[in-house]
Amino acid sequence: MASLIQVGLSSALRKKFESLFFVWAMVRSSISVELKRMFTSFLRRMIPFLNPYHVIEIHEHRSKHMMGNKLYSLAKAYLSNVCSHGAHKLDAEVRSLSGRPFLTIAEQEEVVDTFQGAKLWWYSSCCKPKYSTKSSNAEERFYRLTFHKKYRKLVEHEYLTHIFHEGREILARSRQRRLFTNISSSGTGYSWTCVAFEHPATFDTLALDPATKRHIIEDLMSFREGKEYYKKIGKAWKRGYLLYGPPGTGKSTMIAAIANFLEYDVFDLELTAIKNNMELKKIFLETSSKSVIVIEDIDCSLNLTGKRVNKKIKGKDEAEAAPGASKEYENVNTVTLSGLLNSIDGLWSACEDERIIIFTTNHVEKLDPALIRRGRMDMHIEMSYCTFEAFKVFARNYLGIEIHHLFSAIEKLLLEVNVSPADVAEGLMSRSLRNADVDACLANLVEVLNLAKEEMNK
Numbered sequence: 001m002a003s004l005i006q007v008g009l010s011s012a013l014r015k016k017f018e019s020l021f022f023v024w025a026m027v028r029s030s031i032s033v034e035l036k037r038m039f040t041s042f043l044r045r046m047i048p049f050l051n052p053y054h055v056i057e058i059h060e061h062r063s064k065h066m067m068g069n070k071l072y073s074l075a076k077a078y079l080s081n082v083c084s085h086g087a088h089k090l091d092a093e094v095r096s097l098s099g100r101p102f103l104t105i106a107e108q109e110e111v112v113d114t115f116q117g118a119k120l121w122w123y124s125s126c127c128k129p130k131y132s133t134k135s136s137n138a139e140e141r142f143y144r145l146t147f148h149k150k151y152r153k154l155v156e157h158e159y160l161t162h163i164f165h166e167g168r169e170i171l172a173r174s175r176q177r178r179l180f181t182n183i184s185s186s187g188t189g190y191s192w193t194c195v196a197f198e199h200p201a202t203f204d205t206l207a208l209d210p211a212t213k214r215h216i217i218e219d220l221m222s223f224r225e226g227k228e229y230y231k232k233i234g235k236a237w238k239r240g241y242l243l244y245g246p247p248g249t250g251k252s253t254m255i256a257a258i259a260n261f262l263e264y265d266v267f268d269l270e271l272t273a274i275k276n277n278m279e280l281k282k283i284f285l286e287t288s289s290k291s292v293i294v295i296e297d298i299d300c301s302l303n304l305t306g307k308r309v310n311k312k313i314k315g316k317d318e319a320e321a322a323p324g325a326s327k328e329y330e331n332v333n334t335v336t337l338s339g340l341l342n343s344i345d346g347l348w349s350a351c352e353d354e355r356i357i358i359f360t361t362n363h364v365e366k367l368d369p370a371l372i373r374r375g376r377m378d379m380h381i382e383m384s385y386c387t388f389e390a391f392k393v394f395a396r397n398y399l400g401i402e403i404h405h406l407f408s409a410i411e412k413l414l415l416e417v418n419v420s421p422a423d424v425a426e427g428l429m430s431r432s433l434r435n436a437d438v439d440a441c442l443a444n445l446v447e448v449l450n451l452a453k454e455e456m457n458k
């Protein structure tokens with residue numbers, strides 16, 4: 001990370017020029033007009049020669065319509081991340097209620113950055129808007145970037161790109177993440193509405209076999225860092241996950257943990273609210289980069305399962321409605337399996353930014369193989385009944401313990417009965433146990449497991 005230190009270079013330079021102009025003012029009063037002209041032109045040629053520094057200004061607005069200059073916001077974010085080392089005066093703003101305050105260098109502040117051995121000075125200031133046509137008193141802010149002319153190529157070709165990427169990452173991290181749904185209050189399904197996404201689930205709180213958890217985290221990390229790789233192999237930068245398993249095994253919780261881990265927005269797509277394939281395609285294309293698109297309980301969402309293959313529409317077999325089928329099916333006033341597959345494939349080919357799509361189901365066997373084949377759903381993750389390893393995560397998170405004399409009884413019972421993690425969680429923290437001690441919570445869980453065993457034996 002580049003480090004920043006306060007400098008006084010431009011003030012030193014300014015002093016040099018001030019003394020030069022002072023001498024010039026003295027000389028000017030005592031020489032002829034012709035001599036003055038020659039001297040002025042000489043000075044004009046000498047100043048760039050004497051000054052080995054180049055300057056780039058990045059203004060807040062970039063056109064006479066006062067459109068925001070994206071590079072200004074990115075530079076602001078970039079400097080916010082490193083300026084605390086160098087700037088004495090900072091401006092603070094809050095970008096999201098859940099995030100930490102965002103600090104930017106204040107006006108008239110100067111900080112220095114280093115990049116590949118080059119020193120770069122950033123100065124924050126404001127001026128009359130360059131493009132404003134209105135005679136208002138409003139000022140616009142700008143950054144002046146100063147560097148030695150020998151680094152001109154480095155700045156142009158690498159440093160500004162570095163600012164662009166780093167700034168984007170920082171902005172993405174500091175923004176309020178959102179949960180989008182396509183169910184509006186009017187009941188129509190087209191277009192997204194959003195609320196703040198603040199689900200607390202993380203991989204630490206997720207009760208799951210540690211090896212599976214590690215495998216998923218590694219997969220997500222290599223996806224997140226895989227931009228160049230996906231480009232190289234000519235594939236869209238996306239990944240599909242199928243989460244399947246009985247109710248209460250943590251599928252929805254896992255989605256929140258994934259979104260939190262990647263710091264993505266969530267688009268929760270309710271297929272039953274979509275009128276037809278056209279609408280579905282449009283709504284898919286309206287999702288943004290760095291997002292998780294979720295279709296929960298896909299086996300219950302319309303007739304997207306293998307069973308539909310025998311259903312007739314307009315006298316034709318729906319088997320024909322596979323991807324690339326006739327237009328006749330696209331016009332049917334409903335969402336079809338082929339429509340969903342085409343929308344997903346269309347999204348992948350139209351958008352190059354990172355997206356993850358997740359399907360959840362309680363009945364994986366009911367799904368059409370085309371829907372979950374590798375390439376569409378790259379990773380199939382089974383969310384199973386609670387194991388002893390998963391229970392230990394709950395014990396650590398809920399009770400703050402790693403070991404207890406009741407653990408062996410619980411381990412034995414978990415091998416004998418199928419209980420979901422949701423049941424175990426409830427057993428540990430039911431309402432009556434809120435203020436109870438560890439022993440009481442574990443004893444209650446043992447009772448719950450014994451009851452489940454009795455039920456099973458009946």
Ligand SMILES: Nc1ncnc2c1ncn2[C@@H]1O[C@H](COP(=O)(O)OP(=O)(O)OP(=O)(O)O)[C@@H](O)[C@H]1O
Nearest residue numbers: 205206207246247248249250251252253421422425
């Ligand atoms: N693996 C888990 N780790 C942590 N908490 C879990 C886990 N599984 C379930 N829970 C708890 O149980 C509740 C229900 O879990 P969740 O909604 O994720 O299950 P689900 O598999 O999506 O169920 P469904 O199939 O009914 O949608 C969650 O609020 C969470 O507190």
Ligand SMILES: [Mg+2]
Nearest residue numbers: 251252296360
């Ligand atoms: Mg769920």
